[in-house]
Amino acid sequence: MTREVGIGVIAMGWMGMTHSRAYQQVVNRFPDSGVVPRLKVCADTDSDRTNEACRRFGFERTAEDWREVLDDPDVEVVSITSPNWLHREMCLAALEAGKHVFCEKPVGREPSETREIAAAAQAAGLLTFTGFCYRWSPVVQHLLALIKEGRLGQVTHYRGRFFCGYGHNPKSVLSWRFDRNKAGFGVLGDLMSHALDMALMLAGPVAEVVSENETFISERPIPSQAGTHFAVSEDGPVAAVTNEDYVGAMVRFANGARGTLEVCRVIGGSDCEHTFELNGTKGSARWNFERMNELELFLDDQAVERPGYARLQSRPEFPRHGDFNPGGAVGLGYEDLMTIEVHEFLRGVVAGEPVEPSFEQIARVADVQAAMARSWETRTWENVTAE
Ligand SMILES: NC(=O)c1ccc[n+]([C@@H]2O[C@H](COP(=O)([O-])OP(=O)(O)OC[C@H]3O[C@@H](n4cnc5c(N)ncnc54)[C@H](O)[C@@H]3O)[C@@H](O)[C@H]2O)c1
Structure with missing residues (x-):
């Protein structure tokens, strides 16, 4: 039907x-x-x-x-x-x-x-x-299933990072993303939201954070016309950047795991390096969006055959891969993740059932962002509270 x-x-x-x-x-x-x-x-x-x-x-x-x-x-x-x-x-x-x-x-x-x-x-x-x-990458969903099965044990450590290059060139124009009135926070909203969604999904709720921010490039050229956030202008008037380029944080998860999260938009070299490393008592995993079809995985219960990290390629047995390609290592791309996400939402709409990540999840992300922003002022650990 x-x-x-x-x-x-x-x-x-x-x-x-x-x-x-x-x-x-x-x-x-x-x-x-x-x-x-x-x-x-x-x-x-x-x-x-x-x-x-x-x-x-x-x-x-x-x-x-x-x-x-x-x-x-x-x-x-x-x-x-x-x-x-x-x-x-x-x-x-x-x-x-x-x-x-x-x-x-x-x-x-x-x-x-x-x-x-x-x-x-x-x-x-x-x-x-x-x-x-990003959470819809088949290898990330495969890892999530392994974590839920307990194959990686208790998570002890999580390191998340989203380093982007779209603001690396000081001549990159002052698009709405660099304007506090229009974007609100800078990378705390733009990139940390992605890093936090991944961290909360894989490692669980965050209890406390201590965080720092910085704006490395304080002014940029005013765009002469509407463009993308990758537009560059070599001359013309400049104006102030009014939100942050960088946010770093140490985090304590509610389950006792420790971690770090770092995001930045002025990195040269990394164009879209959204990456994490997760360590548990029975295994470890790491992933990088720039190689989104690969997952590095170490499991204690396979350590004899595979000491150290093994590199898995996305394959049809992993969630949703087979809807795109019948072969292992025949990879998906960024927009395929978008197709998966709109389909997930529409399935929920048709069934009349809530699906994640809903606005409840982004509210949980916002609670951690708010604690990070408080920590920039107090320069100390802040509890994550739902307000
Ligand atoms: N999930 C992701 O990976 C991802 C990637 C990029 C952007 N985003 C988010 O998507 C949103 C849009 O970003 P973008 O890069 O597409 O922006 P963009 O600057 O490319 O496009 C914004 C569009 O909004 C239009 N617009 C402005 N005012 C309007 C109004 N009053 N009514 C109707 N349209 C109006 C503009 O004409 C323009 O076409 C942001 O919130 C951003 O954080 C998410």
Whole structure:
């Protein structure tokens, strides 16, 4: 049996295009799941972008005012892929309009906005989802299953890192990401949200943190036109960067494990190095998104045959790999993770059941971010509390 789900996408930048392509791939990749997304309407203040989205993805219509998406009775699910300063207003309005909402991380500019949005979703009883795409890598899901089976024992240590190069060049323009009023926090929201989602999923809740931040490049060229966050401008006026380039933290997990988390957007060499290393009493694992189809794994119970780390390639036996490729080591890419995530959400919508990572998960992430930000001021350990 098939079930059609009307989709609206708000803001057709990088993520709006990516979400649209992912919805388009659902029937192609998951033909037996019965979920059939219908791309109804896309909205952006830039009509060139919505027209291009229509041409590429076959949306039935476009809108310049995002509220039209929420007024459309055929739209059941809304993807909110706008810059952070618009998340709060758009999410609250979408929930008010009775839509199920998939909002890109960090869901608001600050932990207080994230929690407000999550509370509204809970009160509305609607389904929500967040763009923590990296967790859907088949090798990461395979590791999660092993951890749940107890194969790695009790987690004792976790090291997470997300190093990016998009701000490495001081001539990279002052896009909204570098503006406190528009983005809210800098990498605490942008990159630490991803690192924390992974850490909480694999190692459990965080109890305490001590954290530092820094802005290494204090001013950047003002963009002369709308561009991507990879745009560079060699001349012209500059203005101040008003949020942080770097956040580092030591963390104590509730289960007693110790760890470190570090994120930075001005690293040369690492373009998208989202990586973790997890050590348990019976095994260890490490992963790096830049080689997202590989997992390094050591298990005590296989130590005789495989002393030290073994390098596993993603393969059809791992969750969702077989929906993309029938062969081992025939790898998936970033946008395949997006296809998996929109399918997971739509399965939940069709079943009427909450799915993770919902706004509850991003609220848990926000609680840790809030403790990190407090620690920048107090320069000491801070408890993670739900506020
Ligand atoms: N999950 C991930 O891996 C990932 C990656 C990149 C970005 N993101 C998140 O996605 C969101 C969007 O980032 P992006 O890189 O796609 O941004 P972007 O700058 O590429 O695009 C933003 C779009 O929003 C549009 N817009 C601005 N104001 C609008 C309004 N009032 N109504 C409708 N549209 C409006 C702009 O015209 C533009 O098309 C951010 O919250 C970001 O954190 C997530």
